[in-house]
Amino acid sequence: MQDFPAGIGDLIGANAALIFIAVLILLAVGSAVRIVPQSQKFVVERFGRLRAVLGPGINIIMPFLDRVAHRISILExxxxxxxxxxxxxxxxxxxxxxxxxxxxxxxxxxxxxxxxxxxxxxxxxxxxxxxxxxxxxxxxxxxxxxxxxxxxxxxxxxxxxxxxxxxxxxxxxxxxxDDATRAAMLQQLNAERARRAQVTEAEGKRRAVELAADGELYAAEQHAKAKRVLADAEAYATAAIAEAIARNGLEAAQYQVALKQVEALSDMARGEGRQTIVLPAGAVEAFGEAFRLLKGRA
CATH class of the missing domain: 3.30.479.30 (Band 7 domain)
Structure with a gap:
């Protein structure tokens, strides 16, 4: 087995230590930094107990001591x-x-x-x-x-x-x-509709009677008004005649009566059977009175 010089061995050992420390730092950073999505929250525990609740964004926890125990969605x-x-x-x-x-x-x-x-x-x-x-x-x-x-x-x-x-x-x-209750409700609904239809029909008939009565009442009122107008006209005519009599005297009235009698006899003479004229008693006096009045007015 080949032996490395003492300097090279120390260098390898130092590099291994640096690598180990670097890996340890990376692991620590990786376990300490937690990025939480917007739609979630993280529940962090330390030695089995609740430590914190992490909200959305970058969060720092204690490496190797804290751990994310639950990832909870906060969506509806x-x-x-x-x-x-x-x-x-x-x-x-x-x-x-x-x-x-x-x-x-x-x-x-x-x-x-x-x-x-x-x-x-x-x-x-x-x-x-x-x-x-x-x-x-x-x-x-x-x-x-x-x-x-x-x-x-x-x-x-x-x-x-x-x-x-x-x-x-x-x-x-x-x-x-259930079916039984639904059938009972449907029957009740149909009965209610029939009742409403009868009520509507009855109200329509009652309204028709009311309108007919109102029409008859209106006709009676108009008829009464017409009679009242005729009566007023007759009263006015009577008043006018009375005023004329009062102004022209009784002779003017007798003159008008005599003229009406003469006109009536003339109409009778122009009718059928005009060869024979039946004169009422006093007709001659009426003619004489009329002629006398005519002569007097002339």
Missing amino acids: RQLPTSRQDAITADNVLVQVETSVFYRIIEPEKTVYRIRDIDAAIATTVAGIVRSEIGTMELDQVQSNRASLIERIRDSLANVVDDWGIEVTRAEILDVNL
């Missing part, structure tokens, strides 16, 4: 759609489909306080849904779904706060009924 997650049975306040069995969205905001609570976070949230949601629906009737569940979702989300948020979780959204996708 969606639980698989779950179905649970519930009984309403009016004893109707329904099957509710729910979906929950959440994200982890405090990983140190999530990794040390709960083992299966998805299963825990699903179980909690099922219990809250049964509890909330049990206080409502079926019609309220169908019509106040937004209010029900809000109550479920608030109740769920209070429960999962200890797990470092934020519930971002909770949805009720559907409320299903």
Whole structure:
């Protein structure tokens, strides 16, 4: 075996030491520097105990003493759609489909306080849904779904706060009924539609009667107005005649009466059977009176 000179051996030993130190430094730097992605948080432990939670970016930890125990995604997650049975306040069995969205905001609570976070949230949601629906009737569940979702989300948020979780959204996708209940509701709906149709028809007939009565009342009012106008006209004519009599005297009135009698006898003479004229008693006096009045006016 060939022996190296003492100087060469010392040089090789020094280089090996330098290489070892360089490797050690690289390992230390590699274990000390942690680059955390934007969508994650790292949970760091030291000797099995929580040391720190690293946020996104470059982080420095103690090499060989600290280690990244958990890499937690902080992206929003969606639980698989779950179905649970519930009984309403009016004893109707329904099957509710729910979906929950959440994200982890405090990983140190999530990794040390709960083992299966998805299963825990699903179980909690099922219990809250049964509890909330049990206080409502079926019609309220169908019509106040937004209010029900809000109550479920608030109740769920209070429960999962200890797990470092934020519930971002909770949805009720559907409320299903069994066949018997659905058939009964359909029958009730048809009956309600028939009742509304009858009410609408009755209201239409009543409105038609009201309109007919209003028309008759309007016609009666217009007829009464016409009679009142005629009466006013006759009263005005009578007043005019009375005023003329008062102004021209009684002779003017007698003159007009005599003229009317003469005109009446003339009409009778022009009619059929004009060869024979029947004169009423006093006709001669009427003629004489008329001639006398005519002569006097001339």
